Amino acid sequence: MKFNKAYAAVGATLALGLSLSACGSSSGGGGASGDSITVAVAGPMTGDNGIYGQDQLSGVKFAAEEVNDAGGIPSGPLKGKKIKVVKYDDVADPNQGASVAQKICDDTGIMAVFGHSNSSVTLAAEPIYERCGVPLFVSYSSNPEITAKRHENLFRTLIDDAKMGSEMASYSHDQLGFKKVGVLASDDDYGDGLKTNFNKTADEIGLKVAKTVTTSAKQKDFTPQLTELRNAGADSLVLLNTYTDAALQIKQASAMGWKVPIFVTPGSNSPELVKIAGAKAAEGVIVAAVFDPNSKDPGPAKFVTDFTAANGKAPGESAAMSYDSFYVFLKSLEDGAKDRKSVISKTDSIGTFTLPIRGELTFTENHEPTIVPGKPAQVLLQVKNGQIGSYAG
C-alpha cells in the first residue's frame, strides 16, 4: 500500500472537519441547574446482579424524596435546593464500572456517587473517582481491600467482610450454640472474604467446622453441595452469600428433608429471601443483619413504614444502608459543603454522624465505620411466619 502526500493531506483535512463537528456536539453534560443538585447511584441495574443496584437506588431515591418533600435541603449554602437522583448501570462488570465512573466524573453536574455494589467493580472504579475528586459513598461493597488504604474521597458506611465473617462465627458459637457447622460460600469476593474470616474465627474460638464448600456463580441446583455437607455430619448450616443463592439453598435443603438450623448473612437480609425460598422452607432461618426492620427505635421504624408505603414492598438491607449513606452526604451539605471538593472535606472533618437507621457512626482514618468494642455491628433476626422478625433464642 502506498499513500502519497495528497491522500495524507486530504485525510488530515477531513479529520479536522470531523473534529470540529465533534467539538460542537460534545458540550452539554448536565451542569448544576438553578434549583436542584444531582447525585448518582451506580451499580448493576440489569442482569444477574440487577436487584442489588435497584435496591440501593430505591434507598437513595426514597431519601431524596423525603428531603424534597420537606422543602429541599434544610440548611447550609444550598438551602432549599431539591435533589435529583440519576442511575448508572455497571452490569457488575469492572470494565463497565470504570467507564461509568468516567462518565460520572465528566458530568460536573453530579455532586456525589452512591455505589457500587460488587466489590470488584468498586475497586476498579475508585481510582477514577479519586482522580477527579468525586465523593463516593459505599454502602454495600464490603471487601476489606476497599478501605485497606485511605482514599480521600471514599466513605464506606458498611462494616467489612472481615468483621462480618468473624462476628458470624462468634454468634454461631455463643448465641446459636452450633456444634459442627457446614459452611456454604459463594465463589465471589463477598463469599470468599466471609469464608476466610468465618473459618479463622471459628478456629480461634473452638467452633468445629464440618466442611466448607464453595459454590460457583450462576449455579442454581445446590443439592450436591448440601448433600456433601449433610454427609460430613453438619448439625447446622451457615450460608455465606447473598439472598439469590441463599434462598435457593434454603429451599433445596428443605426439599431434601434436611431439617437443620440455617444462618445467613446481612446480604440475605431482604424480604426477597423468604419470597424466593417460600415461607415454609424459610421458617426459623436465622439472619445476621446490620439493619433490623423490626426495630422499635423511631428512626428505623419510621423508615420501614414510610418506605413500604412509598414502594409497595419492605426495604432490604442494601436499601437501608444506602438510605443511611445519603444522610451522611446530606449532613455534609447542611454543614456548609457546596461542591464535590467540599463534600469530601466536610464529611472527613465532621467524622461522627447521627444516622436515621444506624444511629451513631464514626469514620476511622480510612473512612470506614469505627468498631465499638463490645457492641456487635450485627444483630440476629429470625424468619417467623414468613416475616423476618426479631430473634427469640
Place this chain on the structure above:
Amino acid sequence: MLSFVPRPVIRVAAVALLVYAFLLPNLVQPYTIRVAATILVFTVFATGLNLILGFTGLLSFGHAAMFGAGAYISARLMLDTGMPLALVILVAVGGSAVFGLLVGLTSWRVGGDYLALITLGVGQIFYLYLNNANEVTGGATGLPGIPAGTFFGWDLSSIENVYLFILVATLVATGFAWLIGRSFLGRSFLAIREDEVIARAHGINVPLTKVVVFGIGSGIAGLAGVLQVLLLGFVGPATFTVDQSILVVEIVLIGGMATTFGPLLGSVLVIGSTEYLRSLADYRSMIFGALIVLILLWKPGGLVQILGIGDTRAGRFRSPFSLFRRTGSRPAAVEPVAEPPAPRAVPEEVRS
C-alpha cells in the same frame, strides 16, 4: 455496501480516521476516550482470536484465559517488581504465548468440536484458578491498586496517554496480524481451515502450524491483557470468565473472520453497543445471536464484507515468515520425458 465508493475515497477516509483517532484525546470528554480505549483493547484481544478462529478455523472458547494470563502476569510484575513497562509487556506476551502453545498442543490429537470443548475447559479451569489462588491472584477480590506504568519516560497515568499507548499497540498488533495474514504462514492457516488433507498434501506441517497459531494468537491476547491492566489499574477474575471468551468469539464472527479490520469493526459494534445502548442490555445477546446467524449464513466476511472494505488481493509480502515455508526442497523441475517411465517395483509384502 460501500463498494460503490471509489478506493481513493476509502483510503482518504481511512487516513482521516487514523488522524482523528490520534487527535481524539484533545477533542472529546474522558468518558469517550475510555470507551474508545476499551474498544481498542478488545480489538487486540479479538485480533489474537481472529488468527486462531478466523484464519485457521480452530474454535477456541477459552481465549479469555490467554487475555487473563497476560493481564495477571503484568499486574503481578507491576506490583512486585519495578520492571520497566517494555519488559513487562515482553514477559506477559511471552508468558501467554507459551500458555497458548501448551493449549495448542492438544490440537495435535483432537480437532473440531473436541478442541472447542478442551479450550472451554481450559478457560473454566483458569477462571477457577484465578478465583482460588489467593496468594498469586488475589482470589475473588483480584489485585487492586496497580501503579500506572511509564513507557520509556512516557507517563501513562492519565487516561489520554493510556489511550494513545493502546492506540499505538493496537496498530502494531493489527499490522502484525496483517503481515501474518499475507505471509506463507497466513496462507497455510487458511489452507488448514479450508481442508486439512489438501493442506497436508501441499507440504504444510499441519499439526505444527496449528500449535504455532495458538501461540501467536495467545501472545496477542496477552498483549490485550496488559493493555487492560494499564487502562483499569485493577484485575479481577470477573473480567476473565467464559462469558468473555464467548464475547470475543462474537466480535470475531460479527466483524469478519480472517479480515484485518474485522476485529476493530466487531469491537466497535459489540463493545460500543454495551456502552451506548445500556437500556438494551438484557436483549443484547439475543440481537447479537441473531446477527451471528445471519452473518454465518449469508455474509461470512462479517461487517468487513457487508461494508465492502475488505482487501482480498493475494499478498506479496512474505519475507518475515519465510521460516515456515514448506519444508524440504523446492519441487523438482520437471524433466522432459523421453520415454515412458519403467513400471514401479511392487513392494515386497504385497507380492507375497
